[in-house]
Amino acid sequence: MSSDTSDTGNARPGGRTARNTTAVLQATLDHLGEHGYQRISVDLIAAHSGVHKATIYRRWGGVDGLLTHALEWSASLPWEPARTGALHSDLVALNTEVAEGFTVAPERRVSYAAIAAAFESEAAAAALRTFMADRHRRSAVLVSEAVARGEAPEGTDAEEVVRAAVAPIYHRLLVCREPVEAAHVRRAARIAADAAAAGAFLAED
Structure with a gap:
């Protein structure tokens, strides 16, 4: 926005x-x-x-x-997720970018401070929700493309797959204050990709 x-x-x-x-x-x-x-x-x-x-x-x-x-x-500002040609590896790339955004990226302090500000100011919280909703929407293209390739069923909630993939990364970084290793990134991506393939993110009646 x-x-x-x-x-x-x-x-x-x-x-x-x-x-x-x-x-x-x-x-x-x-x-x-x-x-x-x-x-x-x-x-x-x-x-x-x-x-x-x-x-x-x-x-x-x-x-x-x-x-x-x-x-x-x-x-x-311009941003789109990296494509690798498969949902699991796309989600690995996305999770890696999330983790690096809080650990090694030049803007890492801003990332933490924006979340902290959301606990101090409702205006900041609303702006952060808007920012994250935009990122989820842009990242959802990875899942939509995976559906088109037959990696997940039609009707899969693409944004919920993204949320499920990145949630364990945010939990380690922001709740537990633990380091995020490559194995954590791959596991979170694999769980989300496998669940999507199994139809876990189909809309419920």
Whole structure:
């Protein structure tokens, strides 16, 4: 989901308004990762982005508005899951990307901080739900393509297969605070792929 954060409806793409929007929203994500929700302020974002705080208040309304729009903006950036040609290995690749997003990716601190912010702010929680729903929707293409190849039956709930595959990874990372190893990634993917093939994700009457 992208957000229309321009002051008017006719701001030129690539113009100053667009540059300021990118600077402010990127600064919000950067400082979310560096400082956490409790220590973000409009003054901090203004200093980092070079956009006057009065403009930030007018367009985003404060910290919660900044977080909401920053997560929506992040969700709007180009991304699609890797394809390998088989559901199990597609889900392995997806789970690997999820795990790396919290462990080795440059944005790993932002990933953790966004989830922590969702426990502090309902606005951040709503924005995070929107972001995750978008990721599940985009990832569901892996399952739809697997159905077309005959790896799972017609009527399989593609997004639920994705949720089942990634859930054990999130559980280890965020609940148990345990390391995620390659064997964990493969096992979670295999269980979800096998369950999908067996019809476990068909819609119930």
